[in-house]
Amino acid sequence: MNAYTELIDKYLNNELSAEERKNFEEQLKNNLALKNEFDLQTQVIKGAQRMGLKNEVRRSFKKTKLTKTILKTVIAATIAVAVIATGYFVKKQLDKNDNEIRYELNEEGNKSWSEADKMLPSQTIRINPLRDTVIETKGGILFAIEAGTFLNKFGEAEKNPVDIEIKEALTALDIMKAGLSTTSNGQLLETGGMFYLNAREGNENLDIDQEKPIQASVPYNGKRNDMMLFDGKREKDGSINWVNPIQTVRQLTTTDIKQLNFYPPGYLDSLQKWGYNIRDKKFTDSLYYSFICGNMDIALPVAPAASDSIIEEKMRPTKAMKKGYSVEPGVMLSADGKSLFKQNCAVCHSMCDQHLTGPGMKGIADRVPPGRWLFDYIKNNEKLIRKGDVYANKILKENGGPAMPVFEGTLSSNDLNAIVDYIVKGDCYKTDDCEEINPSRIKAIWDKKFDNTFLATTEFEQRLQVIFKTCDDRILNLYVQNLDKNLYVLDSIAADMCSGEQKQAFRDFYKERKGGVRIDSKHMRSLQKYASDKKRIYEKAAFDAMENLMAEENKQNIAAFSERNTHALSESIRQSKVFEEELEMNLDEAYRQLGKLRNPAPPPVSYVSAPVSSAGWKNVDAYVIESTTNRTTLDYTDPQTGKKAMIQYKTATVNVTKQNEYDKVVAYLLPDKLSSFQLMKNKGVRFEENLNELLHYDLVVIGFKGNKLFYSETKTISAQSYTSVLKESTEQEVENRLNTSHAVSAKTDLLKDYKFQVFDQKENIRQKKIAEREKFKMKVYPIVFPCAPQLFWSEGHIIDDSAH
Amino acid sequence: MTDAEILQLIQEEKLRPVIKKLYTYYPVVKKHIIGNSGSRQEAEDIFQDSLIVLFTKIRSGNFELSSGLHTYLFGVARLLWLEELRKKNKKISSETIAYNQLAETGIEADIREDSKVKKAQAAIEQLGSKCKQILELFYFKKVSMKEIANDLGFSSEKVAKNQKYRCIEKAKEYLKTN
Structure with missing residues (x-):
C-alpha cells in the first residue's frame, strides 16, 4: 500500500x-x-x-x-x-x-396555451383606444398604437378602455426560461427577442385594424439588417412554431442636422485640397449658397416647391388636382413626364411662354378648362374639335398652323397622365437657372427644424450624396416631401426615377431596408411647407443679393472706367503742357546761345505727337522740337554764323530694389523750373530718363504692393545711376511729404497724379478680387452642379482685368 | 424561498429543500434541450449537472448573486448542452452568440473545473459498491468511520479505514492511467 x-x-x-x-x-x-x-x-x-x-x-x-x-x-x-x-x-x-391559467382566452379565442404563456409574466395595461398611445414594456419594446386600432367583433373601433396584455422574452435567457423554441418549421432561428400581444375589452378579444397596424419597436443591438418578425403558431404539443416572417425595418436615429454634411460630393474635400479651412462653416456655407440659382419666376406655379412627390399623389390631391386638373385618380405615376414631354411635345411647345409651332405651356393650368380636358386633348385633340369643344376650337383658330398629332394609341394613359402632370406643374426656368439641385433647397432643409426627421440622419446624408449625382431635383423632393415614410420605400422609388450608377446606389440603399423616423402628419406638412417656403425665400434673397452685388460692382466699374478715362485725358494735356514749357525753355536757351532774337510764338500742340524723323531743311525751332520731343541732346550749328547751340540730355537710371515684387512703381522727376513733373520710363528692371541739363530734378519713387505704400525721394539727381530703396509708408504720409518737400511748381500735378495712382491701385485690387472670386467659383461650379457643362459658367461671367 | 435563502441553505448543506425548489426550473431546461435535439434522459442529466456546478460554486464562496440564481443555472445548463452538442457534432450556429455572451460571465471556468471533478467521480464510480458507499458516506455525508464500520458490517473501525484507503488508492491508480 x-x-x-x-x-x-x-x-x-x-x-x-x-x-x-x-x-x-x-x-x-x-x-x-x-x-x-x-x-x-x-x-x-x-x-x-x-x-x-x-x-x-x-x-x-x-x-x-x-x-x-x-x-x-x-x-x-x-x-x-x-x-x-x-x-x-x-x-x-x-x-x-x-x-388553470388566469386569463380566459388566448389571442385566437381558445384555451390552448403553450409553456411560454405560463412561464412569462404578463404585463397588462389599460389604454384609451381612441387616443394615439405609445406603450413601453419593461424590456424596452415600444408599441405605437394609433387611435381606433382595435376593432370589436362588429368590426367597429372599440370605444371602451382596452386591456393590453404583453409578454416578452428579449434575451436568450428569457427565451429559454419561457421554453420558447427558436425554430421555424424545424429550422433554427437567430432571435432578437419575442413578444406576445393581445388586446381585450372585458372578456372579448379585439382585432387589430389591418389599416392601422401596431408599430412594434424591439430593442436590438445586433448588426444584422435582415431581422424578421415571425408570427407564433401554437402547435398541439404546446410548442410554438414561428411562421409568416415579415421584414422589419430599423428605425433611424437622428443626430444634430448641422453636424451632417449636406454639401455636394467632393465639395469639402476639394476646398480642403485647395487649402481652405473647411471647418469654417460660415465660409463653406456662404460659398455654397452663393450658387443659389435665382428663380425669377418665383411667383408663378413653376417653383418645384409647388409640386408634390409621386407617392404623395397617390395619397392626397396635389395643388393642381385640387384645382381640378386631374390625373386619373389612383394612377401611380411611373412614367417620367419630363422625358416624355421632351420626346413628344418639346419640338412644338416650350415649357415657358415662348410660342413655337404651338403655344408655350407656362400657365396652362390657368387657361384650359378644368378636369380631364387636358388629358383628353393631348390624347386625341381631333376628337374634341370634331365634338365641337369650344376651347379646342378656339386654340385651333388662334394658333393656326399644323394641327397637333393624336397621341391615342402611341402613348398609354399612364404616359399621358405623366405629361399632364408635368406640364400642369410647370417647368419653366430661365436659361441661367439650375436644373440641378439648387443650393437653396439644401439651405432650406439643412435646418434645426428638421432635427427630428430622417433628414437628420447619417442615412439621409448618404442618400443626399447620390441625389446630388442624379442632378434631379425631383428625387430630393421625393425624400423631403415624404418625411413620414420609411427610407427604403423612397429608395425604391428613387431607383425607378434614375438610371445607371445612381440607380444601383438607390437599389443598394433599398436593400439596407432602413426605416424612418416617426413623425406625425401635421408636423410633416408644416415641415414640407417650411422647406418649400424657405427655398423660395432663399432663392429670392440670393437673387436679390446677387443683383445688388452685380449692381454695386457695375457702378464701381463704370466709375473706375470714367476715372481712368478722365485721367488719361488730363495726363495727355499735362504732358503736352510740360513739354511746351520745356520746349519754350530750350528754344530760349538755343536762341540765346546762337545770339539770335527769338520769335516768341509757340509751336502748335499737334507737333507734340509728330516727332520729326525725316531729313530736310529745318530751322532752329525744328531742331529744338526734335531734341525736346526725343529728349536727346541738341547740337546745332547755325549755318550762317557758325555759332553753336547745345542743350545736353543725359541719362539717369534708377534701380528700385526688388522692383518686381511691387504691383506697381511710379518714378516722378520733379523739375525745378517747370510747372509739372516728368514720369521716368519704366524699363521693367529699372527706370530711365534723359535729364535736361538746364533743369534740376528731384526724384520721387512710389511703390504699391496690395494695400501698402512704399516711398523714397532723392533731392537733385544728376545723370547717373541711382539705387532707390523704398520704405513702407501710408497714404497720408506720402501725401504730406509730397505736399511739403518738393518744388512748389510741380506740386499740384504731382498730388493729383499720386491720388490717381492710389485710386488705380485700389481699383486693380478690386478687379483682381472679382476675377479671383469668379475663377474660384468656376472651379467650384462643377462640384455644385455635377451635370452642367463646364463652359456654361465660364462664358461671359468673368470680368476681364487684362486692361491692367 | 428567495435566492438568498437558497444560498444560506446550501451553505448549511441542507440540500433537499433547495433541490426541490430549484427543480421548478427543470421544465425550462428540459424544453430547451429537447427543443434542441436532446433526449429526456440527457435533459435530466444536464439539469442535474447544472445543479452540481451551482452548488459547488456556492460552496466555494465565490458566488455573486448579482444576476440571480436561475440566470446562473440556465447559463450552465445551456453551456453544458452546447458542449454536449459539440461532442455530438450537431449544428449549433445560432447558439454560438449566446454562448459567447455566457463565456464572459465566468460560467465556462466553473464548468471546466466541474468536468475535472467529474472525471474523479468517474474513477470512483468504477469501484466496487462497498468502496463507493464508504467514500460517499464519509466524504459527502460526513458519517464517522466508526458508524460506517458499524453500518456496513466491518469488524472494526481500523478495518473500515484500511478499506477506505484501498479504495482511494484504486481511484488514484485509475485516475493516473486514464
Whole structure:
C-alpha cells in the first residue's frame, strides 16, 4: 500500500498531531511525489463528494412528482400580482388550488396555451383606444398604437378602455426560461427577442385594424439588417412554431442636422485640397449658397416647391388636382413626364411662354378648362374639335398652323397622365437657372427644424450624396416631401426615377431596408411647407443679393472706367503742357546761345505727337522740337554764323530694389523750373530718363504692393545711376511729404497724379478680387452642379482685368 | 424561498429543500434541450449537472448573486448542452452568440473545473459498491468511520479505514492511467 495515502487522508481529515501536521506541510513543499499524490487524492475526494451530490440530486428528482403543482402555484401568483397591479379585477374563484391559467382566452379565442404563456409574466395595461398611445414594456419594446386600432367583433373601433396584455422574452435567457423554441418549421432561428400581444375589452378579444397596424419597436443591438418578425403558431404539443416572417425595418436615429454634411460630393474635400479651412462653416456655407440659382419666376406655379412627390399623389390631391386638373385618380405615376414631354411635345411647345409651332405651356393650368380636358386633348385633340369643344376650337383658330398629332394609341394613359402632370406643374426656368439641385433647397432643409426627421440622419446624408449625382431635383423632393415614410420605400422609388450608377446606389440603399423616423402628419406638412417656403425665400434673397452685388460692382466699374478715362485725358494735356514749357525753355536757351532774337510764338500742340524723323531743311525751332520731343541732346550749328547751340540730355537710371515684387512703381522727376513733373520710363528692371541739363530734378519713387505704400525721394539727381530703396509708408504720409518737400511748381500735378495712382491701385485690387472670386467659383461650379457643362459658367461671367 | 435563502441553505448543506425548489426550473431546461435535439434522459442529466456546478460554486464562496440564481443555472445548463452538442457534432450556429455572451460571465471556468471533478467521480464510480458507499458516506455525508464500520458490517473501525484507503488508492491508480 502506498504509504502516502493514509498520511494524506489523515492530514485532510485533521487526524494528525500538530507536529506531524507541520512536518507534513513541510514535506508537501519539497517532496514532488507527495505533492502529486496529494493533488490526486484531493481530486478523488472531490469526486466522491460529487458522486454523493449527484446521487442526492438524483434521488430528489425522483421524489419531485409534486413539482408541477408547485410550479403552477408560482405562476398563478405571478400573474395575479401583475393583474392586480394594473387594476384588473380578478374573479373571486381564483384560489391557490386552481391550476388553470388566469386569463380566459388566448389571442385566437381558445384555451390552448403553450409553456411560454405560463412561464412569462404578463404585463397588462389599460389604454384609451381612441387616443394615439405609445406603450413601453419593461424590456424596452415600444408599441405605437394609433387611435381606433382595435376593432370589436362588429368590426367597429372599440370605444371602451382596452386591456393590453404583453409578454416578452428579449434575451436568450428569457427565451429559454419561457421554453420558447427558436425554430421555424424545424429550422433554427437567430432571435432578437419575442413578444406576445393581445388586446381585450372585458372578456372579448379585439382585432387589430389591418389599416392601422401596431408599430412594434424591439430593442436590438445586433448588426444584422435582415431581422424578421415571425408570427407564433401554437402547435398541439404546446410548442410554438414561428411562421409568416415579415421584414422589419430599423428605425433611424437622428443626430444634430448641422453636424451632417449636406454639401455636394467632393465639395469639402476639394476646398480642403485647395487649402481652405473647411471647418469654417460660415465660409463653406456662404460659398455654397452663393450658387443659389435665382428663380425669377418665383411667383408663378413653376417653383418645384409647388409640386408634390409621386407617392404623395397617390395619397392626397396635389395643388393642381385640387384645382381640378386631374390625373386619373389612383394612377401611380411611373412614367417620367419630363422625358416624355421632351420626346413628344418639346419640338412644338416650350415649357415657358415662348410660342413655337404651338403655344408655350407656362400657365396652362390657368387657361384650359378644368378636369380631364387636358388629358383628353393631348390624347386625341381631333376628337374634341370634331365634338365641337369650344376651347379646342378656339386654340385651333388662334394658333393656326399644323394641327397637333393624336397621341391615342402611341402613348398609354399612364404616359399621358405623366405629361399632364408635368406640364400642369410647370417647368419653366430661365436659361441661367439650375436644373440641378439648387443650393437653396439644401439651405432650406439643412435646418434645426428638421432635427427630428430622417433628414437628420447619417442615412439621409448618404442618400443626399447620390441625389446630388442624379442632378434631379425631383428625387430630393421625393425624400423631403415624404418625411413620414420609411427610407427604403423612397429608395425604391428613387431607383425607378434614375438610371445607371445612381440607380444601383438607390437599389443598394433599398436593400439596407432602413426605416424612418416617426413623425406625425401635421408636423410633416408644416415641415414640407417650411422647406418649400424657405427655398423660395432663399432663392429670392440670393437673387436679390446677387443683383445688388452685380449692381454695386457695375457702378464701381463704370466709375473706375470714367476715372481712368478722365485721367488719361488730363495726363495727355499735362504732358503736352510740360513739354511746351520745356520746349519754350530750350528754344530760349538755343536762341540765346546762337545770339539770335527769338520769335516768341509757340509751336502748335499737334507737333507734340509728330516727332520729326525725316531729313530736310529745318530751322532752329525744328531742331529744338526734335531734341525736346526725343529728349536727346541738341547740337546745332547755325549755318550762317557758325555759332553753336547745345542743350545736353543725359541719362539717369534708377534701380528700385526688388522692383518686381511691387504691383506697381511710379518714378516722378520733379523739375525745378517747370510747372509739372516728368514720369521716368519704366524699363521693367529699372527706370530711365534723359535729364535736361538746364533743369534740376528731384526724384520721387512710389511703390504699391496690395494695400501698402512704399516711398523714397532723392533731392537733385544728376545723370547717373541711382539705387532707390523704398520704405513702407501710408497714404497720408506720402501725401504730406509730397505736399511739403518738393518744388512748389510741380506740386499740384504731382498730388493729383499720386491720388490717381492710389485710386488705380485700389481699383486693380478690386478687379483682381472679382476675377479671383469668379475663377474660384468656376472651379467650384462643377462640384455644385455635377451635370452642367463646364463652359456654361465660364462664358461671359468673368470680368476681364487684362486692361491692367 | 428567495435566492438568498437558497444560498444560506446550501451553505448549511441542507440540500433537499433547495433541490426541490430549484427543480421548478427543470421544465425550462428540459424544453430547451429537447427543443434542441436532446433526449429526456440527457435533459435530466444536464439539469442535474447544472445543479452540481451551482452548488459547488456556492460552496466555494465565490458566488455573486448579482444576476440571480436561475440566470446562473440556465447559463450552465445551456453551456453544458452546447458542449454536449459539440461532442455530438450537431449544428449549433445560432447558439454560438449566446454562448459567447455566457463565456464572459465566468460560467465556462466553473464548468471546466466541474468536468475535472467529474472525471474523479468517474474513477470512483468504477469501484466496487462497498468502496463507493464508504467514500460517499464519509466524504459527502460526513458519517464517522466508526458508524460506517458499524453500518456496513466491518469488524472494526481500523478495518473500515484500511478499506477506505484501498479504495482511494484504486481511484488514484485509475485516475493516473486514464
